[in-house]
Structure formats: structure tokens, C-alpha cells
Amino acid sequence: MVSFLITLCLFKETVPKRKIVPRPRRARVASTASEDTLVDGKFLLFNEEPVPLRDLFVYPVIISISNYVSIAFLNICMNALVPLFFAMPIEIGGLGLDPPTIGLTMGMYGIGCGTFQALFFSRIVRRYGEKRIFMFGVFTFIPMFAMFPVISLVARHYGLCTRVWILVTIFLSILAVMDLAYGCIFMYITASAPNKRSLGATNGLSQTTVSIARAIGPAMSTSLFSISVEKNILGGYGVYALLCFISVLSLILASMLPAKVWEEKEDCSYHDRTLVSE
Known part of the structure; x- marks a missing residue:
């Protein structure tokens, strides 16, 4: 309810209500427009048209969405494994924590992660750039997945000691840093849209694609966890x-992003908006 009220009162609609009015005979038209809108006594002409779905399959859109899918897949696998790892008995590779402890641990992580994003995301991106931060976010999956067996082995030898909780704290801190990559890839996806009228289609395509990865990830990771324990694989x-290994492949994919977010096209057919007064 709080989120709803904030959105209702503070968010600005991206497509404002517009009243179509007849064009005066003496109105001068600066360019061909698909829509005429009266705003503050002036006519706002839009020279942008949404592109067909097939035209979204261009390199900037494809590479941006592909990277979004890769990081979402790894992240959903991580999110499925963390509570499983916390709950499983120490003897079979977990930490044997009870539900209240798991909830408290993840709750503290959530608060810390949100605070970190709010205070430092913009500063870090301005200093290091979107691509570097995104690639670093993808890279963090490698040490995070490697830390699972390390934490498990320490717990097996010493029990739930201070060393284990220090490692868990480091692990969750890295996970919070990884979340910086989401803001960066959203910037790439938004900028990759052919024009502003195609933002909805571009984001819709990305969310549809990433939903498939998020459906496969939890089932695959938890099943592989069970198989690894049952068959004693590694x-x-x-x-x-x-x-x-998948994280390494995702890092290679991330390197294909441009150093800077896709620049807006200069083509007036995409971005030309002209104010014409009577």
C-alpha cells in the first residue's frame, strides 16, 4: 500500500493525457507529424513512430537483453541456492540454520543492499562507467559460487563459529555489490530502444525473455544441488x-557491450519534436 501511494502521488506518467484538437488554418507546419497536441497554446508535433517488433532485433537490443538474461539467470540461481544452502544440514554441504535465523540474515542483507544502492550507485557509476560496473557485477558471481564450498568446509570442521559468520557476511556483501549491475544493464536496455515510442516494446521483449531464464534457473540450480550431493560430484x-563456468561465459558476453551506453540516434525520424505556434 505504501509503494502504491508513493507511485500514485509522486510518479509522473510517461504518456500524459493529450487532447487532439483541429489544426487552425493558419498554423504553420514545420515537419510531417503523426500526432498534433495542443500544449500551453502551442502545437507539439511528434515525429516518432513505434517500430515493428521485427525491427527490435538489432545488435544494441539483442546484446543488451542477452546480458540482462545472463545476469538474471545467475542471480535467480543464487537466490534459489542461498536459502537451501543455509537450511541444509552441515553434513550434506549446508549450514543447518533454522528458519528464523535464515529470515533474519536475509532481512539484514536486504536492508543493507537497499541502503548501499541508494547511497552509492550513482556515485560509483559516474566514476567508473556502466560497462565496468556491469562486468564487475558479473565477475562477482565467480567468487560467490566458489565461497559456497569454502563456507561449507569451514562449518564442517569448526561448526557455526565466528569464522563461518564472517564468511557469510563477506558473501552477502559481495551479493549486494553485484546488484549494481542491474541498474547498469537497465540503462543499456533503455538506451538501446530505436526511439522513445519503442521503449515499451523493448522493455517488454527484455522482460519476456528474462522470465524464461528466471523460470529455468531455480529448478536447474536446486536439482543440480541435489544431484551433486547424491552422486557426490566434486x-x-x-x-x-x-x-x-556459466559465470565466465557471462563475463565474456558482458565484454561485448560498448564502453558507453548506446548514444541516442540523431535521425530526426526518431527524435525530432517541434513546437509550432500559430
Whole structure:
């Protein structure tokens, strides 16, 4: 309810209500327009048209969405494994934590992650750039997946000691840093749209595609976790080795992004908006 009220009162609609009015005979037309809108006594002419869906399959859109899918897949696998890892008995590769402890741990992570994003995201991106931050976010999956067996082995030898909780804190801190990559890839996706009238279609395509990855990820990661433990693959840690390998492939894919977010096209057919007064 709080989120709804904030959105209702503070968010600005991207497509404002517009009243179509007849054009006066003496109105001068600066360019061919698909829509005429009266704004503050002036006519606002839009020279942008949404592109067909097939025209969205261009390199900037494809590479941006592909990277979004890769990081969302790795992240959803991580989100499925973390509570499973926390809950499983120490003897089979987990930490054996009870539900209240797991909830408290993840709740503290959520608060810390949100605070970190709000205070430092814009500063970090301005200093290092979107591509570097995104690639670093993808890279963090490699040490995070590698930390699962390390934490498990420490717990097996020493129990739930201070060392384990220090490692868990480091792990969740890295996970919070990884979330910086989401803001960066959203910027790439938004900028990759052919024009502003195609933002909805571009984001819709990205969300549809990433939903498939988010449907596959949890089932695959948890199933592989069970198989790794049951078959004792790499000492029961085979799932983490596979996910580390996928993380490396995702890092290669991330390197294909441009150094700077896609620049807006100068073509007036995409971005030309002209105010014409009577």
C-alpha cells in the first residue's frame, strides 16, 4: 500500500493525457507529424513512430537483453541456492540454520543492499562507467559460487563459529555489490530502444525473455544441488563449479557491450519534436 501511494502521488506518467484538437488554418507546419497536441497554446508535433517488433532485433537490443538474461539467470540461481544452502544440514554441504535465523540474515542483507544502492550507485557509476560496473557485477558471481564450498568446509570442521559468520557476511556483501549491475544493464536496455515510442516494446521483449531464464534457473540450480550431493560430484560441490563456468561465459558476453551506453540516434525520424505556434 505504501509503494502504491508513493507511485500514485509522486510518479509522473510517461504518456500524459493529450487532447487532439483541429489544426487552425493558419498554423504553420514545420515537419510531417503523426500526432498534433495542443500544449500551453502551442502545437507539439511528434515525429516518432513505434517500430515493428521485427525491427527490435538489432545488435544494441539483442546484446543488451542477452546480458540482462545472463545476469538474471545467475542471480535467480543464487537466490534459489542461498536459502537451501543455509537450511541444509552441515553434513550434506549446508549450514543447518533454522528458519528464523535464515529470515533474519536475509532481512539484514536486504536492508543493507537497499541502503548501499541508494547511497552509492550513482556515485560509483559516474566514476567508473556502466560497462565496468556491469562486468564487475558479473565477475562477482565467480567468487560467490566458489565461497559456497569454502563456507561449507569451514562449518564442517569448526561448526557455526565466528569464522563461518564472517564468511557469510563477506558473501552477502559481495551479493549486494553485484546488484549494481542491474541498474547498469537497465540503462543499456533503455538506451538501446530505436526511439522513445519503442521503449515499451523493448522493455517488454527484455522482460519476456528474462522470465524464461528466471523460470529455468531455480529448478536447474536446486536439482543440480541435489544431484551433486547424491552422486557426490566434486565432493558434492559440482553445481557450484558449473555455475562458475556459466559465470565466465557471462563475463565474456558482458565484454561485448560498448564502453558507453548506446548514444541516442540523431535521425530526426526518431527524435525530432517541434513546437509550432500559430
